[in-house]
Every structure is written in structure tokens, then in C-alpha cells.
Amino acid sequence: MKRVSLASVAPQAWRNGGGLTRELLTWPTDGPWLARISVAEITRDGDFSAYPGLERWFAVIEGAGVELGFDAGSLPVTNCSEACRFNGEQAPACRLLAGPTRDLNLMSQRACGNSQLQRVQPGVAWHSGAELRAVFTAVPMVLDVGQVNEILLDAGTLAWDDSADSAPWRAVLPAAAPPAWWLSLQLRAP
Numbered sequence: 338m339k340r341v342s343l344a345s346v347a348p349q350a351w352r353n354g355g356g357l358t359r360e361l362l363t364w365p366t367d368g369p370w371l372a373r374i375s376v377a378e379i380t381r382d383g384d385f386s387a388y389p390g391l392e393r394w395f396a397v398i399e400g401a402g403v404e405l406g407f408d409a410g411s412l413p414v415t416n417c418s419e420a421c422r423f424n425g426e427q428a429p430a431c432r433l434l435a436g437p438t439r440d441l442n443l444m445s446q447r448a449c450g451n452s453q454l455q456r457v458q459p460g461v462a463w464h465s466g467a468e469l470r471a472v473f474t475a476v477p478m479v480l481d482v483g484q485v486n487e488i489l490l491d492a493g494t495l496a497w498d499d500s501a502d503s504a505p506w507r508a509v510l511p512a513a514a515p516p517a518w519w520l521s522l523q524l525r526a527p
Contacts, residue, residue, distance in 0.1 A: 338480075338482065338486075338488055338496055338497070338498050339496065339497055339498070339499075340490065340494055340495065340496040340497070341361050341362065341494070341495050342491060342493055342494050343359055343361065343376055343493035343494070343495075344493060346359040346360065346361060347359070348378070352386075353383055353384075353386075354381075355379060355380060355381050355382075355383040355431075356377055356378050356379040356380050356381075357377065357378045357380075358375050358376070358377045358378075358442075359375060359376045359377075360373065360374075360375045361374045361375055361376065361473075361495045362374045362471070362495060362497060364469050364497075364499065364522070365499070370446075371445060371446050371449045371450065371469075371522060371524070372443065372444070372445045372446075372452060372469055372522040373442075373443070373444045373445075374441075374442070374443055374471065374473070374495060374520060375441075375442045375444075376398070376439060376440065376441055376442070376473075376493075377439070377440045377442055378437060378438070378439050378440075379403065379431060379433060379437060379438050379440060380437045381433070382430075382431060382432045382433055383430075383431060384428050384429070384430050384431065385405075385427075385428045385429050385430075385431055386428060387425065387426055387427070387428040388425030388426075388444060389425055389426050390425060390426075390446060390447055390448065391424075391425030391444045391445065391446060391447060392422065392423075392424065392425065392444070392445050392447045392451075392452055393422070393423050393424070393425050393442065393443070393444050394420045394421070394422050394441075394442065394443040394444075394452060394453070394454035394520075395414060395420060395421045395422075395423075395440060395441075395442055396414070396418070396419075396420040396421070396440065396441045396454060396456075396516070396518060397414050397415055397416045397418065397438050397439075397440050398416060398439050398440060398441050398473075398475050398516060398518075399416065399438060399439035399475065400416065400433075400435075400436060400437055400438030400439060401415065401416075401433075401434040401435035401436060401438070402414055402415030402416060402418070402434045402435075402438060403431050403432060403433055403434060403438055403440075404431070404432045404434060405421060405423075405429040405430070405431055406429050406430035406431075406432070407423070407427060407429050408427075412429075413434065415434070416516065419455070419456060420441075420443075420454040420455065420456070420518070422454075424447070425444065425447075441454070441473055441518055443520050445522050448525075449522075449524060449525060450468075450522050450523050450524040450525050451522070451523045451525070452520070452521065452522045452523075453467075453519070453520070453521045453522075453523075454518055454519070454520050455518065455519050456516050456517075456518060456519075457472065457474075457508045457510070457516065457517040457518060457519055459508055459509065459510040460507060460508070460509065461507070462505040462506070462507050463505060463506045463507070463508075463519050464503065464505050465503070465506075465519070465521050465523075466501060466503040466523075467501075467521035467522055467523040467524075468499060468501050468522060468523065468524050469497060469498075469499050469520075469521060469522040470497065470498055470499075470506070470519070470520070470521045470522075471495055471496060471497035471498070471519070471520040471521070472490070472495070472496050472497075472506065472508065472517060472518065472519055472520070473494070473495045473517065473518045473520065474490050474492065474493075474494055474508070474510070474517035474518075475492060475493065475516060475517065476492050476510065476511060476517070477489070477490065477491055477492050477511075478490050478508050478509060478510045478511075478517060479508070479509040480496060480506060480507075480508060480509075481506065481507040481508075481509065482498075482504055482506055483502075483504030483505060483506075497520075506519075
């Protein structure tokens with residue numbers, strides 16, 4: 338199990354000046370990436386950048402949330418919402434609902450596999466045989482891996498495994514805790 342702390346990653350300013358990004362993981366680590374996991378801080382309204390060929394997942398982890406404007410209409414995304422999935426070709430307009438937000442992002446090469454970002458249900462086993470699977474938590478939590486290994490994760494930590502082990506994962510979180518998220522990338526057969 339590998340892990341990285343949000344606090345250990347230097348922020349990078351966006352080209353449009355609307356926020357900062359901390360890149361937690363590009364996978365695989367050698368060669369062109371198939372998946373990228375980052376945390377962004379959005380400080381003002383503005384358009385997202387277009388990323389042709391990518392599948393994008395977006396979840397609010399701190400702050401009131403945003404409203405994303407797509408051609409088909411607008412979609413509010415709050416810290417209580419499920420993650421929003423969209424094609425990277427779309428560059429939705431983003432309007433802050435009530436001040437800055439901190440957001441979890443998963444981008445993957447659409448031609449290579451299927452990615453997923455879903456809210457952790459505390460105590461409920463998560464089964465995945467994906468080549469890359471990870472968890473991001475905003476608060477301290479215990480990750481049970483296969484009923485034999487308990488791993489303590491600090492707040493703001495991404496932990497991941499790329500061994501394709503299918504042992505179930507279970508999160509032990511404090512009551513009424515901010516969300517934690519499961520992330521995965523299942524590669525397509527060539």
C-alpha cells in the first residue's frame with residue numbers, strides 16, 4: 338500500500354489564475370499516465386480546461402460547492418453530492434456557490450479503461466479487482482484491507498494499491514465525518 342499526504346505536495350497555480358492544484362498521483366509512475374488523481378482549490382468562478390480523450394470525475398470535499406454549466410444545463414455539486422462524471426472535451430463553466438472549495442479530481446485516458454470515483458460508505462466492504470484502486474480521506478480513518486491489515490490514514494491522505502489484489506477494503510470513519518472516496522481504474526483488454 339502506497340500513500341501520499343496532501344500537505345506534502347506543493348500547489349501549482351492554474352494558468353487562468355482561478356485556483357491551485359496538488360497532483361497526488363499519476364499512474365503508472367513510469368511512462369505516460371493512464372490515471373491522474375489531484376486535489377484542486379477553486380477560488381473564483383471560471384471555466385474548466387478541456388482535456389480531449391479523458392474521462393473526468395469531480396467531487397467537492399470542502400466548501401459549499403459549485404454549479405457546473407454544461408450544454409445540457411447546470412449541475413450543482415456539493416460536499417453532500419455524489420461525484421460528477423463527464424467527458425474531458427467538455428469544459429463546463431464553474432460558479433462557486435458560497436466561497437472557495439477544495440475538490441477531488443480523477444482523470445483517466447478514456448481509451449484505456451473505465452475509472453470510478455464513489456463516496457465511501459463507512460463499514461461497508463468495497464470490492465474491486467481494478468488494476469489501480471485507491472482511497473482519499475479528508476479526516477483520519479482506519480482502512481481495513483482483507484480483514485488482516487489495518488492501516489491508519491491521516492487526514493488529507495491518498496492511499497493506493499496497484500497489485501490487482503481483490504481483497505475487500507473497508508473504511509472505519511468517525512460519525513458524521515466529511516467524505517472519503519474510493520477511486521479505481523479498470524483497464525480494458527487490448
